[in-house]
Amino acid sequence: MHDDVVPVDAGGVRDNRGMQTWRTTTRLPLAVDALAADEADPAVARLVAAFGGAPASVEEERLVGEPPRRSRRLRFASGGEILLQDGIVAAVTLHVVPVPGVPRGLDLTAWLGAGDDTLDVLRAALGTRRGFGGFGTPYFVLGEAYARCDYRDRRGWNESGNLLALTVSLEQPGRNHQPDTDFCPTCGDLLVRGPGDALDLEATVGTLAAAVADGRLREDPSWVPLSDVLPLATSGLMERVEAHLTCTTCATVLCLTLPRGGAPAVARTSLDRAQRRPMGPVPPVEEWGDEARVAAARDAMHYVDHEPGAWFLVEERGVLLFDARYVVGSMADDSALVRLDEGELAAYRAGGHDYLTALARRIHDGSPHREDSVFRGRDLYRGPDAERLRAEVSAAIRDHTWLAAQRRG
Ligand SMILES: [Zn+2]
The missing domain is CATH 2.60.460 (protein yfey like fold)
Structure with a gap:
């Protein structure tokens, strides 16, 4: 029942x-x-x-x-x-x-x-x-x-x-x-079919990308970017290449899967079910990307280190950004993104991973969601660039999260 x-x-x-x-x-x-x-x-x-x-x-x-x-x-x-x-x-x-x-x-x-x-x-x-x-x-x-x-x-x-x-x-x-x-008028009819109703994969990737570009779909940065799906599948380096696109009208998640040696599939599912789907880590871009893609990856945010359930350290063009999880209440948690200041950088150089775990604890105890928190003003997730930063951090840590461990099985 x-x-x-x-x-x-x-x-x-x-x-x-x-x-x-x-x-x-x-x-x-x-x-x-x-x-x-x-x-x-x-x-x-x-x-x-x-x-x-x-x-x-x-x-x-x-x-x-x-x-x-x-x-x-x-x-x-x-x-x-x-x-x-x-x-x-x-x-x-x-x-x-x-x-x-x-x-x-x-x-x-x-x-x-x-x-x-x-x-x-x-x-x-x-x-x-x-x-x-x-x-x-x-x-x-x-x-x-x-x-x-x-x-x-x-x-x-x-x-x-x-x-x-x-x-x-x-x-x-x-x-x-x-x-x-x-x-759904937004996502029910986005796949392109050719003769015999066979899926036209390249054309479908194109219509999905257009739908992401104009806001009908939202790309989930925790999975493979749509623009990387075809080169990764061609490389044969991954058993399953999968991109997740969420409909902004009905919340359906479209899971585009390119299995190695198999036919492409597009499952329609809920977020809850989508997160349980399997996928291994994405191999280094140098092994499958073209020159432009490799160059873009050099400028993109990178994963540096993390402590499961507590924090991630990422780097973007020489700047270290610290994503620390904190609990809002018994039902919810969030994370704050803080640019390490001079004092914190020095302490990190001396204390490494353990220092960051202590810093994450201070941020957690400092309740960044409260108006009077010393970390509130420093939290880049509350700033004008929040949306881009959340997406880029999610992409950078894609293969290091709890969810990534789950989907590796
Ligand atoms: Zn929809």
Whole structure:
């Protein structure tokens, strides 16, 4: 029943007293029963009938990912939507506001017995546990399934009129990839295919790079940069070359994988799952990069040393930058990036690694997130160049992090 993964409520009280009234007082069981069913299954026929019985007002189909799956989306004039992946129901969406093919929103009172669409009223109507899949994505647990609530701008669930849709699937929001993102207008259709629907790898790398350049996708610096993927794969030095690109609309992570001697693949997954994928360290650029790439690497930030779980030392054109982790509270931590000053440099030259561990402890105890911290003003992650520095530090330490150790297996 996924009890282990439902976060505590905002009030700090874990609600396990759900009465599961959704099973008897709402029409949601029609959606839940259709999940994972074949299109010909009677459960799907019952859902279609509940959506008005008529043929879908809009039917779209596309190939998604590589190897591709065939995703079909059926939208009904009543506000219902069924998403099929290779002929199996993967998600059912109840549109509360009009979308293409859905001229009016679904009647919440008829479907859920809820007088309005605020989270508290929905919760009372469904009588089941609630969770949050990251910030701004509340969901309800419906037995083995989840009903994700999409509110306008991912907020505003305390006032009525902000619910856009309710999507029912077997995938837990925040943890697992959401099947309805197959039709994300930003990332659902970025792969380029040639004759016989075969993936055109070079053209696909080009469209992905364009999407990174204009902000539709964000490149994860902890994996291989998109621009290095093809030369690294050609070199044959890595068993798997993998780049990760996150959709800025739906948060899907596109994992482009070039296995040595195998066909390229593009998996669509959640951040949580993406971080568990395997990859070895990237070999030195001199072994696979061209002259320009080697020259660029010389000017780029370099890893120097680290203490697991505590700090990283990097160098950029002769300047030593110190990334020290600190704890913000019981649930969160962050790190500060400090340029070592003259005194610290001298102490580092004398004391080496141990001095840096002591310095990291001072920064941690100095709570850089507090207004009165002596390290707050020195924290480059709070400065105007923060975004670039975070990305460059992440790239520099890519093969030395805890995550890197995990993906090496
Ligand atoms: Zn997307």
